[in-house]
Amino acid sequence: MRKRRKRKGFRLWHFIIMLVMFWLGKTLISQSIMMRELNLRKQQQLEEISRLEEEIRELEAEIKNKDSLEFVEKVAREELRLVKPREIIYIDINKQNKFFANPTR
Template identity: 45%
Template sequence: MKLKRRRFPLALALIILGSVILGSIKIGKSISLRNQKLEIISANNQEISNLKLEIDNLNSELENSSSTDFIEKVAREDLGMVKPREVIYVDKNKDKDKINNSEKDI
């Protein structure tokens, strides 16, 4: 009879200890999962703010695209447009410096 009385508190203590350990593991995993979700949310919010900024820049560029200054800038830079009687000077040394610098990198 004394042996049964000793086993019951020991078994109860082991069950409680096991429950506490399993509970703490479960809580640790849920905290870790929550932190991962918060990091993902933070990264997504950062990406959203970057995309909003890019949208604002593109909208302002779109508004300016109908101006003659913008059209002239694009025509000069991208298409190589020159005005009548305009002389374009090309610095040949600038190209040589680029070639020399690239050879030094090799």
């Protein structure tokens, strides 16, 4: 009878060890997935930061040049749609209506 009790205890001990191993494996896998997702998010945020820093540098350069004649001309042409004297702007009507002519695109 004693041998049977030892075997039952031995089997219970194996079962407990297997449960602990399963729990550890599950935890390690979930942590690995979480770390991968966090690293991906970190990389995306670093790329966004570098893009925003570049945009800040461009805006700072634009602010420094705001009093220059080239900057004033650029703003007048792009934002206010002004033209130079005796300058003619041609608008291609077919190019503008190309999208509306074929709405399946």
